[in-house]
Amino acid sequence: MKLPMMGVINLIHETEQMGTLTAGRCLATVPFGGRYRLIDFVLSSMVNSGIAKVAVFAHTKFRSLMDHLGSGGNWDLHRKQSGLFVLPPAMEDMTEFGKGDLYQFYRHRDYFVRSPLEYVVIARSHMVCNLDFARVLAEHRDRNLDVTVVCKSWPLARTGLARKVKTDADGRIVEMQDHFGRLASDVVSMEMYLLRKELLIDLVETTLAQGKDHFVRDAIMSRLGELNVGACMHDGFLGVVNTIPAFYRHNMELLDPDVWNELFFRPGPIYTKVKDEPPTRYRSGSAVVNSLVANGCEIEGTVEGSILFRGVKVRKGAAVRGSIVMQNGVIGENGALENCILDKEVEIRPQQQLRGTADVPYLAVKRNVI
Amino acid sequence: MRRNECIAMLLAGGEGRRLGVLTKDLAKPAVHFGGKYRIIDFTLSNCVNSGIETVGVLTQYQPLVLNQYLGIGSPWGLDRREGGMHVLPPYVRQKGGVWYKGTANAIYQNIGFIERYDPEYVLIISGDHIYKMDYDMLLSAHKSNRADATIAVIPVPWAEASRFGVMSVDEEGRIVEFAEKPKQPTSNLASMGVYMFSWPVLREALIQDEADSQSANDFGKNVIPKLLREGARLYSYRFEGYWKDVGTIDSLWEANMDLLEDEASLNLNDRERRIYSVSPNRPAQYVAPGASVRSSLINEGCVVEGNVNRSVLFYGVKVGKGSLVEDSVLMPGAVVGKDARVIRAIVGEGAVVGDGCQVGAFDSEEIAVVGSGDTVPDARPLLEAKPI
Numbered sequence: 001m002k003l004p005m006m007g008v009i010n011l012i013h014e015t016e017q018m019g020t021l022t023a024g025r026c027l028a029t030v031p032f033g034g035r036y037r038l039i040d041f042v043l044s045s046m047v048n049s050g051i052a053k054v055a056v057f058a059h060t061k062f063r064s065l066m067d068h069l070g071s072g073g074n075w076d077l078h079r080k081q082s083g084l085f086v087l088p089p090a091m092e093d094m095t096e097f098g099k100g101d102l103y104q105f106y107r108h109r110d111y112f113v114r115s116p117l118e119y120v121v122i123a124r125s126h127m128v129c130n131l132d133f134a135r136v137l138a139e140h141r142d143r144n145l146d147v148t149v150v151c152k153s154w155p156l157a158r159t160g161l162a163r164k165v166k167t168d169a170d171g172r173i174v175e176m177q178d179h180f181g182r183l184a185s186d187v188v189s190m191e192m193y194l195l196r197k198e199l200l201i202d203l204v205e206t207t208l209a210q211g212k213d214h215f216v217r218d219a220i221m222s223r224l225g226e227l228n229v230g231a232c233m234h235d236g237f238l239g240v241v242n243t244i245p246a247f248y249r250h251n252m253e254l255l256d257p258d259v260w261n262e263l264f265f266r267p268g269p270i271y272t273k274v275k276d277e278p279p280t281r282y283r284s285g286s287a288v289v290n291s292l293v294a295n296g297c298e299i300e301g302t303v304e305g306s307i308l309f310r311g312v313k314v315r316k317g318a319a320v321r322g323s324i325v326m327q328n329g330v331i332g333e334n335g336a337l338e339n340c341i342l343d344k345e346v347e348i349r350p351q352q353q354l355r356g357t358a359d360v361p362y363l364a365v366k367r368n369v370i
Numbered sequence: 371m372r373r374n375e376c377i378a379m380l381l382a383g384g385e386g387r388r389l390g391v392l393t394k395d396l397a398k399p400a401v402h403f404g405g406k407y408r409i410i411d412f413t414l415s416n417c418v419n420s421g422i423e424t425v426g427v428l429t430q431y432q433p434l435v436l437n438q439y440l441g442i443g444s445p446w447g448l449d450r451r452e453g454g455m456h457v458l459p460p461y462v463r464q465k466g467g468v469w470y471k472g473t474a475n476a477i478y479q480n481i482g483f484i485e486r487y488d489p490e491y492v493l494i495i496s497g498d499h500i501y502k503m504d505y506d507m508l509l510s511a512h513k514s515n516r517a518d519a520t521i522a523v524i525p526v527p528w529a530e531a532s533r534f535g536v537m538s539v540d541e542e543g544r545i546v547e548f549a550e551k552p553k554q555p556t557s558n559l560a561s562m563g564v565y566m567f568s569w570p571v572l573r574e575a576l577i578q579d580e581a582d583s584q585s586a587n588d589f590g591k592n593v594i595p596k597l598l599r600e601g602a603r604l605y606s607y608r609f610e611g612y613w614k615d616v617g618t619i620d621s622l623w624e625a626n627m628d629l630l631e632d633e634a635s636l637n638l639n640d641r642e643r644r645i646y647s648v649s650p651n652r653p654a655q656y657v658a659p660g661a662s663v664r665s666s667l668i669n670e671g672c673v674v675e676g677n678v679n680r681s682v683l684f685y686g687v688k689v690g691k692g693s694l695v696e697d698s699v700l701m702p703g704a705v706v707g708k709d710a711r712v713i714r715a716i717v718g719e720g721a722v723v724g725d726g727c728q729v730g731a732f733d734s735e736e737i738a739v740v741g742s743g744d745t746v747p748d749a750r751p752l753l754e755a756k757p758i
Contacts, residue, residue: 033653033654034653034654035653035654035670073444255656257656257658257673260653260656260673264652264653265653269651269652270651270653271651272651274445274649274651276644276645276646276647276649278404278405278406278638278639278645278667279404279405279406279638279667279668279669279670279682279683280655280667280668280669281639281666281667282663282664282665282666282667282668282678283632283664283665284632284664284665285664286663286664286665287662288657288661288663289657289658289659289660289661289662290657290658290659291656291657292653292654292655292656293654293655293656293657293668294654294655294670295406295654295669295670296639298639307654308654309654
């Protein structure tokens with residue numbers, strides 16, 4: 001079913017502390033879950049909800065983003081009508097680069113104005129979840145809200161950085177603070193804001209005219225008194241993946257079959273770029289337990305409590321425990337990894353041993369030979 | 371290869387009757403193979419990897435699944451502005467239409483399609499075989515021999531030679547004798563069903579064959595023998611590598627098991643010549659605590675909680691706790707419950723082997739088969755489980 005809503009995945013100034021994982025790529029294309037990039041989750045959710053027009057507001061280091069998204073065909077967004085729009089910054093000169101996201105919203109306003117769709121949902125790339133925006137829109141209409149913010153009750157010790165939200169008895173948001181604020185609340189914002197297109201354009205123009213250029217802080221948080229901003233609670237899995245400990249922890253959570261069954265299938269499947277790798281080959285010496293393994297791997301050694309991305313090779317006698325090995329990683333004979341994150345195409349020499357801890361995993365940079 | 375210098379015609383109408391319950395709603399080229407693929411993926415990928423970008427796929431028997439699978443050829447990069455992949459079922463003309471009577475008649479009926487591309491050479495291949503081949507090398511040999519037709523051949527065991535079209539060749543590879551499924555084979559060089567023709571020669575041969583009311587309109591039985599009798603320049607092209615006709619349950623099972631060798635002769639991991647297929651879009655496979663997987667090929671979306679040894683698991687297969695799967699092929703979405711045994715078996719797409727059930731046995735000569743969508747419900751007495 002088609003929704004009267006367009007999507008925006010806003011990559012401008014995403015809050016992150018991902019170290020070298022974002023050295024050569026934007027947060028949206030950090031690999032996750034064996035064969036995905038972070039952006040796949042929100043993008044697939046949008047498509048499965050019936051959103052047929054999605055813009056990705058790219059900002060920095062977007063080569064990997066363009067490569068990953070292509071024409072949008074893998075998400076069924078390669079269409080004659082609507083489809084995927086990847087919009088890099090539109091600037092007069094480089095000095096505008098530091099301006100807030102509202103400025104880019106304004107520069108890209110034709111994307112909004114040209115469409116007859118009534119609603120817009122603005123999201124970030126790093127909220128790993130599988131959700132139905134049709135339900136959010138229905139709640140938005142039923143409750144007659146100006147802005148609906150998708151939120152999650154999240155009393156867990158947080159490893160990711162998320163805004164905190166305080167609601168009143170009716171679910172109206174009365175207070176919202178950036179992640180470093182002291183607000184005592186178990187509810188976090190999933191950084192998904194649903195509103196009418198007309199209101200968005202009004203907020204963009206008015207706020208910019210007032211000399212402010214930050215969408216959430218200046219257009220939403222500072223107007224909680226005048227606008228009816230409500231929280232729509234998400235009950236399913238959430239991973240806020242914008243720090244290294246959060247990246248490690250939320251990947252490991254996928255080893256829980258309940259999470260695997262929910263996040264990748266319900267309410268809809270998660271799509272990603274197709275790689276045409278053959279099935280994974282387990283050789284005679286392989287001993288794999290409690291692990292997530294993507295296609296194209298060749299395993300001759302031991303793998304426990306780990307996540308192997310596509311095309312990883314674990315040679316004879318090697319042992320991989322509590323680790324995340326990204327695409328095309330090679331663990332040489334009798335090598336050993338414990339609590340490590342290997343970025344793409346890292347090669348671990350034979351006999352080499354590397355060890356981190358679950359709280360501070362060892363992180364190897366892309367294409368390193370260790 | 372220059373554009374449309376050579377186009378391919380892929381015969382995909384095979385019924386695969388000997389595959390029994392595995393082809394009840396399926397044309398043979400659409401049968402699953404190798405944990406991820408359908409048989410036709412190999413020939414389509416061969417075309418693309420050989421630079422042939424115009425492929426006519428001739429369908430006939432049970433085309434629905436195959437048509438849906440092929441789409442407009444995008445998974446193989448064959449959705450092209452010029453050429454690309456075209457599905458060619460028999461069609462009705464003003465004077466009525468007919469079912470493809472034989473392999474040669476199928477091409478004859480599509481002379482119009484071929485002429486739209488005005489090729490110099492036409493490659494005739496079949497969607498029933500598993501192999502990786504560079505057709506460009508076949509074309510080069512065809513050109514340097516100034517041949518009218520070149521047939522790819524592979525040596526087969528003498529005992530099996532009578533199942534194939536076999537030929538005797540001279541020292542230059544020119545074919546001197548050809549016999550389709552002879553009772554007393556005089557050669558063990560078997561035709562792989564891969565023919566490179568110079569188009570004018572093929573066109574003329576097809577027209578003559580169609581005019582002959584006695585002909586069965588088959589390449590192996592009629593067209594090739596006739597060309598040979600008339601002294602046409604027919605050459606063989608010796609293929610080195612893995613090739614298998616997976617026409618029977620046993621050969622389908624064997625071909626899957628061949629992939630499990632530590633140095634499999636059919637290399638699926640060669641990134642220069644990938645085999646493309648339609649992606650089922652499933653998450654990474656999950657191997658649970660307490661599971662064991664050895665010498666196996668496992669695809670995306672599988673959940674393994676039991677023991678899997680020397681087996682091929684397609685996407686979305688589930689193997690429950692305490693179960694043993696050995697020497698078996700589990701087709702997409704097959705489910706093996708808890709404490710079940712699947713041994714020397716092929717379990718069809720979406721079939722269910724219930725808790726505590728047994729399919730197949732270690733000492734069985736025959737490969738056990740569970741048809742697509744079937745359920746093995748009742749707990750039959752278990753054989754003594756072999757330690758793995």
